[in-house]
Amino acid sequence: MSIEKSYDQWSSQYDTNKNRTRDMDHLVTKKILQNLEFKSVLELGCGTGKNTKWLQTRTSKILAVDFSEEMLKLAKNKINNPEVIFYKADITKPWNWTEENFELITCNLILEHIEDLRFIFNQTFAKLESGGYFFISELHPFKQYVGSKARFDSENGEVELETFTHHISEFLDAAQSAGFQLHKFNEYFDEEEGKPPRILSLLFEKP
Ligand SMILES: C[S@@+](CC[C@H](N)C(=O)[O-])C[C@H]1O[C@@H](n2cnc3c(N)ncnc32)[C@H](O)[C@@H]1O
Known part of the structure; x- marks a missing residue:
């Protein structure tokens, strides 16, 4: 099944299933972004709007993009704010759906x-204002090395989504070659000791 169709199917349980990565990502996002100022946000892969809901309290304008119709439907039901625009797009294709530049671009678990x-x-760099931030919060690659990936239970058994493992060096290389400067690098762990970190968060700045 395609990633898009898998998220359509996952959407009805996405907010309510036990999902420590989803919950930790939300805490990390608030922690890292709470002291930054940003007037406009482009949110990549907004899903059901878990982080959009908080971001709208911190900014005056959000463009929230996702390619799953069903995830977007839930986000739209959650957020009734004319300053938040939801848009269906595949971010692996050229970003010709906006002419604007943003002060913050976020990317959570996508x-x-x-x-x-x-x-x-490269697309993010082109769509950011100078001095703008690119925030990433993702399942830590160390967790992927030991088998963690996006998956959910369905009537027909467990559905595993197509995923790619990106080493930390790949994130840093891609950022450097686009022109970004690293502002913050953090790793977040579960309470149990001896486990790999669950979330990798990176905050880059466009000089
Ligand atoms: C694990 S969910 C995360 C949702 C939200 N960011 C959060 O933190 O709860 C991943 C989201 O990325 C979206 N997604 C995955 N690949 C995408 C792509 N190529 N273009 C747009 N959205 C995509 C999926 O539809 C899904 O809503």
Whole structure:
């Protein structure tokens, strides 16, 4: 099944299933972004709007993009704000759906589904204002090395989504070659000791 169709199917349970990665990502996003100022946000892979809901309290304008119709439907039901625009697009294709530049671009739990990181970093760089930030919060590659990936239970058994493993060096190389400067690098762990970190977060700045 395609990634898009898998998320359509996952959408009805996405907000309610036990999902420690989803919950940690939300905490990390608030922690890292709470002290930054940004007037406009492009959110890549907004899903059901879990982070959009918080971001709208911190900015005056959001363009939230996702390619799953069903995930977007839930996000739209959650958020009734004329300053938040939802748009269906595949971010692996040229970003000709906006003429605007943004002060912050966010990417939460989506890059494991994207093969070509450089394309995303280059498009992001082009759509950011100078001095703008690119925030990434993703399933940590160390977790992927031991088998973690996006998956959910369905009536027909477990559905595993297509994923790509990006090493930390790949994130840093793609960022550097696009022109970004690294601002913050953090790793977040579960409470149990001896486990690999669950979330990798990176904050880049466009000089
Ligand atoms: C794990 S969910 C994360 C949703 C949200 N960012 C969050 O943190 O809860 C991944 C989302 O990325 C979207 N997605 C995956 N690949 C995409 C692509 N190429 N273009 C647009 N959206 C994509 C999926 O439809 C899904 O809604």
